[in-house]
Amino acid sequence: MTALSVNVNKIAVLRNSRGGDEPSVLRAAACAIDAGAHGITVHPRPDQRHIRPDDVDALADLCRQRDVEYNIEGNPFAPARGEYPGLMELIRRTRPAQATLVPDGDGQITSDHGFDLAADAGRLAPYVAQLKQWGVRVSVFMDAGTTDLAAAKALGIDRIELYTGPYAEAFAAGDAAEALAHCRHTAQQAQALGIGVNAGHDLSQANLATFLAGVPDVLEVSIGHALIGEALYDGLDATMRNYLAICRGA
Numbered sequence: 001m002t003a004l005s006v007n008v009n010k011i012a013v014l015r016n017s018r019g020g021d022e023p024s025v026l027r028a029a030a031c032a033i034d035a036g037a038h039g040i041t042v043h044p045r046p047d048q049r050h051i052r053p054d055d056v057d058a059l060a061d062l063c064r065q066r067d068v069e070y071n072i073e074g075n076p077f078a079p080a081r082g083e084y085p086g087l088m089e090l091i092r093r094t095r096p097a098q099a100t101l102v103p104d105g106d107g108q109i110t111s112d113h114g115f116d117l118a119a120d121a122g123r124l125a126p127y128v129a130q131l132k133q134w135g136v137r138v139s140v141f142m143d144a145g146t147t148d149l150a151a152a153k154a155l156g157i158d159r160i161e162l163y164t165g166p167y168a169e170a171f172a173a174g175d176a177a178e179a180l181a182h183c184r185h186t187a188q189q190a191q192a193l194g195i196g197v198n199a200g201h202d203l204s205q206a207n208l209a210t211f212l213a214g215v216p217d218v219l220e221v222s223i224g225h226a227l228i229g230e231a232l233y234d235g236l237d238a239t240m241r242n243y244l245a246i247c248r249g250a
């Protein structure tokens with residue numbers, strides 16, 4: 001079964017829009033875990049538009065207590081800024097099960113591309129080594145169709161996370177065959193090198209089953225935007241049940 005890690009960024013967006021603590025990121029994560037989530041994902045950003053460092057710490061405790069995987073995403077190159085201590089410091093103090101390295105610039109609305117390892121493998125290497133020394137599994141966000149998988153292998157990463165935004169867009173436009181084939185090809189190349197495959201970005205109840213049927217042996221999907229949106233209509237518990245059924249291939 002593909003593991004489902006629920007990204008709770010969007011709960012923090014709502015909370016931050018008013019200040020205070022509601023809706024509670026911690027409570028939403030606990031509800032997702034109660035409903036069967038295999039893990040919790042956050043993508044703290046230097047501008048703290050949603051997840052804040054105190055959320056990262058509190059969710060680490062929750063995931064440890066509930067024995068589910070914690071996945072922290074972000075750009076290791078983005079420096080500490082004000083109250084934001086930087087991705088590596090957040091990981092050093094919380095020791096999540098997995099770090100997903102994403103090459104986002106500060107001004108991006110959301111993630112929209114994977115790493116170019118031809119340009120960045122050298123710079124990434126010391127961060128990957130440090131994460132592994134801390135016992136954190138390392139995943140790197142990569143585009144379907146990347147030609148950098150040999151470099152990924154040389155870097156010693158454990159997994160890639162396939163950026164599924166283009167697939168989701170093609171699916172919505174009614175013609176996902178080519179985008180899905182790119183994802184499948186890249187996943188199979190990674191798997192042949194012994195690199196595990198995660199996937200995420202704009203996955204939804206509408207497009208997930210086709211994705212998982214078309215791309216074999218995806219270890220984990222991290223889903224936030226669509227899942228939290230759908231939960232507004234159906235409730236988190238029912239929404240989680242639907243996603244878990246898809247992840248089981250039911």
Ligand SMILES: CC(=O)[C@@H](O)[C@H](O)COP(=O)(O)O
Nearest residue numbers: 009043073102110111200201
């Ligand atoms: C790497 C990725 O695809 C997700 O982390 C996504 O970028 C969520 O981040 P936001 O919630 O800030 O859009």
Ligand SMILES: NCC(=O)COP(=O)(O)O
Nearest residue numbers: 007200201202222224225
């Ligand atoms: N890694 C992808 C993620 O965590 C969630 O992305 P999205 O579902 O919010 O687009």
